């Protein structure tokens with residue numbers, strides 16, 4: 515039986531996670547109704563504020579099918595993934611199972627319900643170690659770890675589903691998602707954290723934690739790795755634009771979601787110190803295998819065709835919102 519609410523839902527797999535929850539908020543603000551499908555393996559129940567939560571694993575085909583039967587779902591945003599790169603290296607099976615088999619199970623449930631619109635969370639990891647920076651979407655995909663390979667494989671699978679089944683999929687390749695909801699309702703919070711900014715801020719609040727910089731001998735201006743940090747609120751807004759385009763029948767992409775500017779690890783650390791007024795105790799370690807020196811997006815196509823706008827992505831706003839969120843969260847949990 516279909517849900518009685520006279521609205522068509524946008525299914526958000528991984529909607530209890532960092533980026534997915536921000537996208538749910540953006541959907542809700544623009545008058546759309548998200549429904550979250552998440553196994554809460556890295557996500558947070560308290561981040562599901564803008565629609566119902568269905569707890570389930572994307573590998574559970576029956577559960578997914580029942581969601582499509584119960585709710586009238588017009589389109590899907592697919593965030594759920596095993597996304598820790600280092601873990602994908604030691605446990606490729608887990609990565610490929612969740613990412614590739616999980617996506618296949620989602621796609622089959624979508625086809626069965628005749629739901630054909632999908633926005634997929636890909637990653638700059640598909641580019642591997644690029645030979646040209648900034649990286650445009652037509653740069654070769656040469657991933658160097660199972661995570662990057664899984665994302666590239668899903669991009670290919672979506673192309674095949676497009677030809678075979680008329681699926682309309684838009685692929686968004688995020689660079690480094692960062693920052694937190696400007697209203698401080700949600701932010702970046704995972705039990706096992708691997709991302710630079712939350713780790714550095716956590717070291718401010720908890721002196722027992724050390725913040726490690728991996729590699730200060732890269733060929734970059736200060737020797738530390740340079741990344742393109744894009745505010746999660748800008749990524750969220752891009753998803754609403756992507757859905758509007760898909761609904762108008764637009765076929766295109768993939769699109770890079772990055773700002774076109776890069777910041778080094780040392781620049782991030784010094785901005786955190788500036789915003790917080792505190793110094794971070796830093797230790798240095800060797801480079802991690804497979805960490806490229808510089809990853810910066812060429813966002814020309816996403817700006818032109820998607821209308822992607824980086825209005826929240828100045829470094830001060832990224833660090834300012836992330837700091838305020840962690841400050842609030844630290845006080846709640848300490």
Ligand SMILES: NC(=O)c1ccc[n+]([C@@H]2O[C@H](COP(=O)([O-])OP(=O)(O)OC[C@H]3O[C@@H](n4cnc5c(N)ncnc54)[C@H](O)[C@@H]3O)[C@@H](O)[C@H]2O)c1
Nearest residue numbers: 528530531532533553554555556557571572594595597691
């Ligand atoms: N954070 C980034 O900078 C970044 C960059 C590039 C791409 N991405 C991609 O964006 C997506 C979201 O990333 P995030 O940073 O929000 O991660 P996250 O870990 O915060 O969120 C992932 C969510 O998916 C859920 N999930 C994981 N496995 C699941 C499964 N098998 N079934 C159901 N739910 C499951 C988790 O519980 C969590 O809520 C991922 O696909 C990731 O690969 C993220």
